[in-house]
Amino acid sequence: MNESDERSRRWTLALGADAEGAGNGPTLSDSDRRISEALTALYGNGDEAPKKGRGGLGGSAPRVAKWLGDIRELFPSPVVQVIQKDAFERKGLRQMLLEPEFLATVEADVNLIADLVALRGVMPEKTRDTARIVIAKVVAELMERLERRTADAVRGSLNRSLRTNRPRFADIDWPRTIKANLRHYQPAHRTVVPERLIGFLRQQRRIVDLEEVILCVDQSGSMATSVVYASIFAAVMASLPVVATKLVCFDTAIVDLTEELADPVEVLFGVQLGGGTDINRAVAYCEDRIERPAKVHLILITDLYEGGDADALVDRLGRLATRGINVIVLLALTDTGRPSYNPVLSAKVASLGIPVFACTPDQFPDLMATALKREDVAGWAADQDIKLIRPEG
Known part of the structure; x- marks a missing residue:
């Protein structure tokens, strides 16, 4: 596909027109047609509401669950989260999060956790177990991203200023120890023999x-x-x-x-x-x-x-x-x-x-x-x- 056709294709997808309404533009592939239908179901075809026969989310949880499955297949995760957020706001779908079958199909992120927390008070018991699984998954991902860096930053801010000359092996500050003992460098062995160890002082846990x-x-x-x-x-x-x-x-x-x-x-x-x-x-x-x-x-x-x-x-x-x-x-x-x-x-x-x-x-x-x-x-x-x-x- 040349550059002009690719531009026409993108405009066709952006405007929500089908192949018949695309004028002289390129015919949409099956994959592009699915993308167009998924977007039209939410955003319509330039009208206030989708036209009859052009999709639409309606009020059915199974229909919405299928639509969510389609967008997860067709778009990368960050885009899915944006589309999903728009669906909740434009179509009033938050109440469907109370249905475990629907909840299991949703792309989980921080915004979804906030929605689930807000709905906690009206959430049926059968949905709570699914909600916990979804929340636990996102929390685990966020912990993996943030835990190590937070732990290192907090420990470092509290411990690194405290020094001892009798550190445990695991607490030796090797850069400072080597710098303090450079005068003891042994050319024959090509190494420094440290006379004095410098390390981090472990704080008492009182x-x-x-x-x-x-x-x-x-x-x-x-x-x-x-x-x-x-x-x-x-x-x-x-x-x-x-x-x-x-x-x-x-x-x-x-x-x-x-x-x-x-x-x-x-x-x-x-x-x-x-x-x-x-x-x-x-x-x-x-x-x-x-x-x-x-x-x-x-x-x-x-x-x-x-x-x-x-x-x-x-x-x-x-x-x-x-x-x-x-x-x-x-x-x-x-x-x-x-x-x-x-x-x-x-x-x-x-x-x-x-x-x-x-x-x-x-x-x-x-x-x-x-x-x-x-x-x-x-x-x-x-x-x-x-x-x-x-x-x-």
């Missing part, structure tokens, strides 16, 4: 010595994806003996999920998305449980659309920062890193000297490493080309 991270997460509907990622990061950090991690989710109510962190799937089933937002009350709950301010890092994940007392929230955050608590406000923790947020309240919080910004899951491990080392978080964000909220005035 809770009094541990840095403490509190993830305080807004579980209102607009923060759904952030809740999923925050829960997974909380589970990862909770598995590390070098940091004590708490997870508190809130809307107008507060759910402390710290005791569930060993099982990220259970954590997500403990979240209840939706409802109003009382950020001040949630921060007060966290404040009441802080015993060692100089060791605490409070990561408040919220769009700052406060349904409670906004002035009291600003006062409380300022008091926490004054006490030596490392307060950071994340407006979103999403793949895009582009938040929708309350600009007025964000600027007031930034005026307290508290960093206010959004970040992606890939940036979060480095953010935590910077925070745990008590380094300049705002400077780190600027180096990452992350937009910081400017102080009021």
